[in-house]
Amino acid sequence: MFFGAITPAAAQEEKPSLTVYTYESFVTDYGPGPQIKAGFEAVCGCTVKWVGLEDGVAILNRLKLEGASTSAEVVVGLDTNLIAEARATGLFAPHGTDTSAVDVPGGFSDQVFIPYDYGWFAVVYDSEAIDAPPQSLEELVSGDPEEKIAIEDPRSSTPGLGLLLWMKKVYGDGAEAKWREFSERILTVTPGWSEAYGLLTSGEVPMVLSYTTSPAYHLIEEESDRYHAAAFDEGHYIQIEVAGRIASSEHPDLARDFLAYLISPAAQNVLPTTNWMLPAAETASPLPGAFEQLVTPDKTLSFDPQTVADSRRAWTQEWLQALGR
16 A cells, blocks of 8 residues: 555656746636646646746746746747747757648748747727727727727737837838827726736726737627727738747757647647637637637738847837837
8 A cells, every 4th residue: 555655656756847938828727728738748748837927028038037047948928029039049949840730821930939829919899888999000099089998018018019010010110109199099008918908808998909819709708799809901910929949958859749739739729719819720620600700800910020129129119208108
């Protein structure tokens, strides 16, 4: 009985542990983390240890701070707007994974980072509070200042950075003036997406910067069509979320296997109804019908990663000056 009691525990301790940095909402009970952890652990003979940080920007900042001493072995939750800066840390290794199954708008192929899902930024509005939602970015910027929006801070969140890039893509050198005009409609700037979206669902603000896929949550989980994404004439800025492995990982083979699992049909099947983004590769089953009701932009906007890396500081400073922060 004594040896029978101790042997399973000892075997458990012998399992290698793979440390994965990601963002907090990914590892909550309602996020994709628990299912992906269980699915991978069922085939890897290992234990996945999640480390949840606030946002993709926070993940990058943490990696820069920790440098070569980081305990991360895999990173999940950066996006293509951040990968040039992430690559410059020198911490990442080539993924060594077959990515032929990946298919995202505009295409994306990289030796270091693997896309695992994507979505377009969008203004999500409460149809019980707004009768005439904006049909363009210009209408959003110049619309009724009494109809407020909550947005996210580009210094601390990928949605905030996404809106910063969206405005720059559409208005170029005129972006600062447009931010000044837009500031009349901004109720608040939150550190991250969760705080901003909570203001919408609590009725404190009728619009929020989110994603074209956000209404799918309400359609499926709440059977409600109250919240909609507004389709903008100028097109929508895309966010492609990526994962990569850290060169100093104690378990490089496990890290490669995890990245391969992340774009497998089993893991891709989890993402649409937990992370509420679109899959970057084939799913194990068709998407729920609610996804057919979502806005699909006619035009996808983006900057190349190096342009974002070269300009992010200056464009953020421009945003700060325009909003008087």
